[in-house]
Amino acid sequence: MWIQRLDASHALDYRAMTLEACDRHPQAFTSSVRERSAMPLSWWESRLTGKLDVVFGAFDEDRLAGIAGLAFEPREKARHKATLFGMYVSADVRQRGLGYQLVQAVLAEARSHPHLRLVKLTVTAGNDAAFNLYRRCGFVQFGLEPMAVRVGEQYFDKIHMWREL
Template sequence: MWIERLNASHALDYRALTLEAYDRHPQAFTSSVRERSSLPLSWWEARLSGKLDAVFGGFVEGRLAGIAGLAFEPREKARHKATLFGMYVSSGVRQQGLGYQLVQAVLDEAGRHQGLRLVKLTVTAGNQAAINLYQRCGFIQFGLEPMAVRVGEEYFDKIHMWREI
């Protein structure tokens, strides 16, 4: 098991794992399979090679099995914040520490950016495994967004969490 920063050469695997996440846990993500599956491969490559995102992959037996990203804020007055996004670990490799390692990789990356003071994230209310993971990594809740995501006719709340760097 290892973690590395993804680049454009990982775009196909990143796309496949992200779409799996959207399909299996639609309540956890604001994007849908339908809207993201139609994007060209160049969009996925750009996401992995852009300056405003750092995306990490967790590999198990040579296969991409987990992902987590860090989005940097481009606006001058908000550059002290970054957002952990797109966290997902395939069901077959959960409970092995990969999620923890991915969050730590994101936090390590955040710590390398001068002036960055905090990382924030949202997590679906009721996803206790993810909430516990984020709390183990030092995140604390600061708010709740009701009806943050709609899947069909069902609404899901999002817990907002943050951690100082």
């Protein structure tokens, strides 16, 4: 198993993994399967090659098995912050440390940008595995957003976390 930055050649696999994540855990992601599946392949390619996002993949043999991204703030007064987004590890390879490795890759990327001072993220309240992973990686909770995501008629809160670099 290894971690690497994804590029345009990974767009189809990245799309498939994101759609899997949104389908299996709709409460964990703000985007829906319907919204994301409507995006053309060029959108997925640009997400992997643009200047505002960096996406890492965890590979099990030659198969993409996990993903996590880092989004940079374009606004001048917020450029010291970045956001960890889209964290997902396939169920069949969980408990092997891939999530931890993905978060570490995101943090290493963040540290390589001297102007960055912190990384923030949100995690769905009740997702104890993800919350505990982020805590092990040095993130601390700073807030709770009630009713942050609606899936059908059900609402889910989001825990806001941050970590200084």
